[in-house]
Amino acid sequence: MTLFEIPRPVSGDVVDLIIDDHRMFETLLRELRDATADRATARATLANLLIAHGEAEEAEVYPRLRREDAITGHEEHHGHVEHAAGNEALLALLEAKGTDTQKFDSAVEKLAEAINHHLGEEEQTILNGARADVSAKERAELGQAWLTRRSKLLDQDCGDIENVRRIVAEAAREGLLEEAESEE
Known part of the structure; x- marks a missing residue:
């Protein structure tokens, strides 16, 4: 067991579950800043x-919320763009040799900026849309589907540097990183 065990619930309201992960991101970013x-x-x-x-x-x-008209196509696409920017910043952090260098500290701050920006927007637009426009029963079903996919990915060690490189390269091919840079 690591010091930072990732919770693995099996059910819940998708909004609450996503927000729980958001709070864990913030905790982990604080740890990354602590020498x-x-x-x-x-x-x-x-x-x-x-x-x-x-x-x-x-x-x-995102696809289900769009079908439910809880979010727009623009909001869905914007979420993809922000994930791509965060993944690119994550890759820079993973590529930093050691954890006691200026390069590491700079990569942590760039990742923190990307994550914090996305969390704020997602909680205000996408998750509020889900709260307002999707029934509790549907949010629970969506929570279970999201958790199942999330757990499968965690079991595959999806944060491995080679997988992150693959994801970032795919985002670049799709033009998502260019869009993220133009938003800055």
């Missing part, structure tokens, strides 16, 4: 959770 913390473990944990969380959202949550 006395186990930064290597925090980095690995954050990589796995961030990739599993985002990939499961894109596969299970």
Whole structure:
């Protein structure tokens, strides 16, 4: 067991579950800023959770919320763009040699900016849309589907640097990173 165990619930309201992960991202970012913390473990944990969380959202949550008219196509696409930017920042953090360098600290801050921006927007637009326009029963079904996908990805060590490189390369081919840069 690592110091930062990723919770693995099997059911719940998708909105609450996603927000729980958001709070864990914030905790892990604080650990990454702390020179006395186990930064290597925090980095690995954050990589796995961030990739599993985002990939499961894109596969299970965003399409269903769009079908329910809880979010627009623009909001769905914007979520993809922000995930791509976060994944690119995550890759830079994973590529930093060691955890006690300026390069590492700079990569942590760039990742924190991307994550914090996305969390704020997602909680205000996408998740509020889900709360307002999707029934509790449907949010529970969606929560289970999201958790199932998330757990499968976590079991595959989805935050491995080679997988993150693959995901970032795919986002670049799709033009998502260019869109993220133009929004800055």
